[in-house]
Amino acid sequence: MIDIELPKLNNNDTSYELVEWLAEDGAEVATEQPLVVVETSKAQEEIDSAHGGVLHTLVEAGQDCRPGQVIAHLFETRAEREAFVVARVPAAEEPEAAGSDLVITKGAQALVAEHGITEARLRGLGRTLIRKADVEALLAEPTRTVAAGQELSPSQRAVGAVVGESMRTIPAAAAYAKVDVEEALALAQRLAASGAGFVSLSEMLVKAVARQHATHPLFFSQLLDDSRLHLARTADVGITVDVGKGLYIPVVRDAAALSGEQIGDLMMEFRVKARRASFRASELTGANIMVALHNADGLVLATPIVFPGQTCVVSLGGTQEELVLGDNGSPVVRRHVFLGLVYDHRVVNGRDAMAFLQSLKQCLESPDSLLDADGRGTAS
Structure with missing residues (x-):
C-alpha cells in the first residue's frame, strides 16, 4: 500500500479544498495520471499520481484537507484493496449488502430501506463503503441551513490568516513620497502611439x-531568524491583481531582466487569468518584494501589509492633479502620485527606506532611464 500525501501548494495556506477526484474510487491509475484537483486560496492545482495502482480515496470532494495529509492509498491489486476495506469495517457495522464495488453496512442499509434511497444516490457519495453516518449526511442535505451570520469564503479566510500573521509578527514602519509623473504618463502615451507596446505607470x-535590487538588496531579503537574512539573487516582484473576483498576487520573476513591454504583457496575462480564476499555484508563490496597486481614481495613498516571508511592499496611489507654477511663472496643471513603502523595521531602517523611495522617485520622474536605446522598456 502506498500513501498519497497532499503536497504543500501555497506557503500562505494551512488547508485546501479537495475539489474533484479525476479518477474514481477503486479505479486503476497509472503513473503521472492526473489524479485530483485541489483548490488553494488563490488557484486550483491538478496533482498527478506518482505511482500506479488501484485507488482508494480517503477524502471526499468538497472536504477540507491539509498539506501532508494522506488523502488516498494505492494498492497493487483490487483484491488487496478489498481486503483493506473489509478489515476497516467495525464489528458493529459488518457489511450487509455488497455489489461488485459497493459495500453497505447494516446500519446504513436500514436507513436506505426506511427512506427508499436509490443506489444512484448512494453512488453519488463517491464512496464504495457506505456507513450509517454517510446515509445520515445524505438525508440531511436537503434541509441543511447556513448558521446565523455570513460565512467568509475560503479565499477571504486565507487573506485573514496572512493579515493576522503579518500584524502579529512583523513590526512594520511606513514612509511616503510624492512623485511627479507627468513625464512618465507622457512617455506611456508616446509608446502606445508608436506601437512600441503598452507600458503604463504600473509597469514602470x-x-x-x-x-533597486542591486543597490538595495535588503528590501528583497527574507528574515530567517533574529540574526540571519536570506538575500535574494533576483528581483521577483509580486503584483496585486483584483478584478472583482478576489485578490491575486502573481509574480514577475527576475523583473530587472525584463523590458517594460514584457512586464506589460505579463500583467495583461495576469488580469486575464484573474478574471478566469485560472492561476496555477506556482504563479502565485516566490515573490521577495511586492507592489500593491491602489491606483483607482480618487485614492490618494495606501498602507498595505508586509507579507510574511518578505521585507517590504511598495504601494501606488491614484493619479492626482494640482495647479503649480511653471518655469515662466505661469500656472500649469501637473500630475502626481504618492508612493508608499511599508517595511520590516527589524531589517530596514528609516534612512534606508528614504533612500529607496528617493531612488524610485527619480526613476519615475526621469522615466527615459527605464528605456533602452530603441526607446523600448530596457531589459537591463
Missing part, C-alpha cells in the same frame, strides 16, 4: 522597483 513602477 515594477521595473523601477526591480532595478
Whole structure:
C-alpha cells in the first residue's frame, strides 16, 4: 500500500479544498495520471499520481484537507484493496449488502430501506463503503441551513490568516513620497502611439522597483531568524491583481531582466487569468518584494501589509492633479502620485527606506532611464 500525501501548494495556506477526484474510487491509475484537483486560496492545482495502482480515496470532494495529509492509498491489486476495506469495517457495522464495488453496512442499509434511497444516490457519495453516518449526511442535505451570520469564503479566510500573521509578527514602519509623473504618463502615451507596446505607470513602477535590487538588496531579503537574512539573487516582484473576483498576487520573476513591454504583457496575462480564476499555484508563490496597486481614481495613498516571508511592499496611489507654477511663472496643471513603502523595521531602517523611495522617485520622474536605446522598456 502506498500513501498519497497532499503536497504543500501555497506557503500562505494551512488547508485546501479537495475539489474533484479525476479518477474514481477503486479505479486503476497509472503513473503521472492526473489524479485530483485541489483548490488553494488563490488557484486550483491538478496533482498527478506518482505511482500506479488501484485507488482508494480517503477524502471526499468538497472536504477540507491539509498539506501532508494522506488523502488516498494505492494498492497493487483490487483484491488487496478489498481486503483493506473489509478489515476497516467495525464489528458493529459488518457489511450487509455488497455489489461488485459497493459495500453497505447494516446500519446504513436500514436507513436506505426506511427512506427508499436509490443506489444512484448512494453512488453519488463517491464512496464504495457506505456507513450509517454517510446515509445520515445524505438525508440531511436537503434541509441543511447556513448558521446565523455570513460565512467568509475560503479565499477571504486565507487573506485573514496572512493579515493576522503579518500584524502579529512583523513590526512594520511606513514612509511616503510624492512623485511627479507627468513625464512618465507622457512617455506611456508616446509608446502606445508608436506601437512600441503598452507600458503604463504600473509597469514602470515594477521595473523601477526591480532595478533597486542591486543597490538595495535588503528590501528583497527574507528574515530567517533574529540574526540571519536570506538575500535574494533576483528581483521577483509580486503584483496585486483584483478584478472583482478576489485578490491575486502573481509574480514577475527576475523583473530587472525584463523590458517594460514584457512586464506589460505579463500583467495583461495576469488580469486575464484573474478574471478566469485560472492561476496555477506556482504563479502565485516566490515573490521577495511586492507592489500593491491602489491606483483607482480618487485614492490618494495606501498602507498595505508586509507579507510574511518578505521585507517590504511598495504601494501606488491614484493619479492626482494640482495647479503649480511653471518655469515662466505661469500656472500649469501637473500630475502626481504618492508612493508608499511599508517595511520590516527589524531589517530596514528609516534612512534606508528614504533612500529607496528617493531612488524610485527619480526613476519615475526621469522615466527615459527605464528605456533602452530603441526607446523600448530596457531589459537591463
